[in-house]
Amino acid sequence: MEDPTQAFKLITAGRLIDGKGGQPIEEGAVLVQGSKIIAAGPAKDVLPPEGATVETYDYPGKTVMPGLIDCHTHHNGFGDGRPGEDVAALPDEVITLQAARNARDSLFSGVTSFRDNGAKNMTMFRLREAVNLGIIQAPRMVLCGRPIAIVGGHMGYFGAEVTGPLEATATVRQLIKEGADYIKMSATGGSTRTSYPLLPAFTLDELKAMTGEAHKFGKLTATHCASTQGTIDSLDAGVDMIIHCVFKDADGKAHFREDVAERIGIQGAYVNPTVHTARATVWALELRKEARGLSAQEQSALDESLWELELRWTHLVRLIEMGLKIITGSDSSWSSYKLGNTVYETECLVEAGMSPMKGIVSITSDAAKSLGIDAITGSLEPGKEADIIIVDGNPADDINVLWNVTEVFLGGHRIDRGPESALAGIRQQPPISRTDTSIANALHAGH
Known part of the structure; x- marks a missing residue:
């Protein structure tokens, strides 16, 4: 005592x-x-x-x-559907102020630690300096600084594009020098317009160089994987966390690979499925539909988003059944998912078969273990x-x-945390017409 x-x-x-x-x-x-x-x-x-x-x-x-611990955030963002390219085009000073606002909303919602999964330039390091100086309040931060991408790769616009193992290694060293707590890599393309989400980004030598250098300095690693080959390459490189873990082949066909999922379990990598990001896109389109109707193009986007959500949720059921180490990481404020709404992702995990208590563990002690802050x-x-x-x-x-x-x-x-009226504005409300509930009901019937 x-x-x-x-x-x-x-x-x-x-x-x-x-x-x-x-x-x-x-x-x-x-x-x-x-x-x-x-x-x-x-x-x-x-x-x-x-x-x-x-x-x-x-x-x-x-x-x-x-x-609560959110293992995947983007504090630079707005959660209003704007693409990452538009966020990156804003001045760093504006983005840092937005990150401070997001951090406040997260803290007020009950998130006391988060891991940011990629920010522009030095913005999140500057935010942490402001917290350390007592200028603002924010949850504990685990930061990567800039995510590492290939030229034209996913989130390369945030400032860290590399070619070859030497540049990749040098960038890892630079990020660690600046204060990075872990290293985030885009192993496939993503929503970035110039990237290719169905194809692996780095060569295996590049991935191994970055992972090995990070591990040498005691830093964990995580990779964005929007298709199966990215996950395979990440496992070959010894990455510690697979983000998204989307099972799609290079031709775009969905194909759950049990052998790949088994490898994830054998190697002890954590999985951050980010299902609500897909659901948030569905909700945004449904809210628009309720407000003014949808164009033919927007309706097509809604149909495609519902297919994507069903795919991601169904594959998550399989991963949970296989006993993989799955944690809550919201991916807010990417796409239409605002900070301060982390619980929606935990809800998706429970809908897919986790018990409520296991869901709690996924956003507390298991989340802390996955980030190395347990x-x-x-x-x-x-x-x-x-x-x-x-x-x-x-x-x-x-x-x-x-x-x-x-x-x-x-x-x-x-x-x-201020008045209840201010807190109420943090939570995003779902649409009245919840078409995603039919997917959730099917999941329940299956398990």
Whole structure:
């Protein structure tokens, strides 16, 4: 026990979920001193030292649990459907201000840690400097800086295009010098207009060079994989996380490769499926349809988006059934997915077959492990940072309870989130005509 003369916070609630996957503890408590958790468990067992100064927070009927961790964000973006090229065309100063706004919305929604998956130039490093200087509040950040792409490759417009193993290695070193916590690579094309999503981007030698250099310095790696060959190449290179993990062949045909999925499991790579990004595109088109109707071209886009969502969701069911290590990473604010709405991605995982408790783990302790920050945060355990949220209800029964965040603590500090009216504006609302529910219902019938 630390110095009892220092003030403590005692947080009590109707139940406690520690983030490690066990059953909720009825009438739980967390004892905090400074920024650290001192004890967590049944309230009757979690007591401050005799004579200590204690600040008490009591939340009867509610749940105390770890803060949420979003493993995939793009804080430079707007989540309004604009392409990445348009974001990259904005001045860095504007993008950094937008990133600060997004970080605030994320924190207020209950996200206490995030990993940004690619930003323009130095914008996210500058945001972290502002946080460290006390200028703004934001969740804990795990940053890659600029994502690495081939010339014309996905997100190359953010400032890191390379050709050959030597340039690839030099760029990894430069990013680490600038403060990168991990290395993000676009192993295939994506939504970038000049890229080819169905084809591998880097040569295997380039991928191996970047992954090896990152690992040499103790940095994790992750690859954007919009088609199967990108995943295969990433596994050959020893990448730590497969992002999107889309099973499509070079001709565009969807083909779930069980052998590739088995390799992911054998090598212990994490999978970040980003299903709600596809669903958010469907929702945006449906909202437009409700407001003014769709042109023939827009209706075709909606039909294609529904097909993409069904494909991604169905393949996710298979990955969950195979027992792969799947975490919550929203991919907001890409496409039409705004920051502060991470829970929609966890909901997609549960719809695909995860139990609500496993969904909780995917956005807390497993998320922390996948980012290499599990010694710091992700569960309610002594010695870890007191990143804590209070939710109204029991998310182990219904994952959507995670929307009901009533309090956020970051490093033991209670966050002033402002009025409820402002918080209500953070959540994106779905359309009335939820055509995606037929896909979800089919998933339920299957498992």
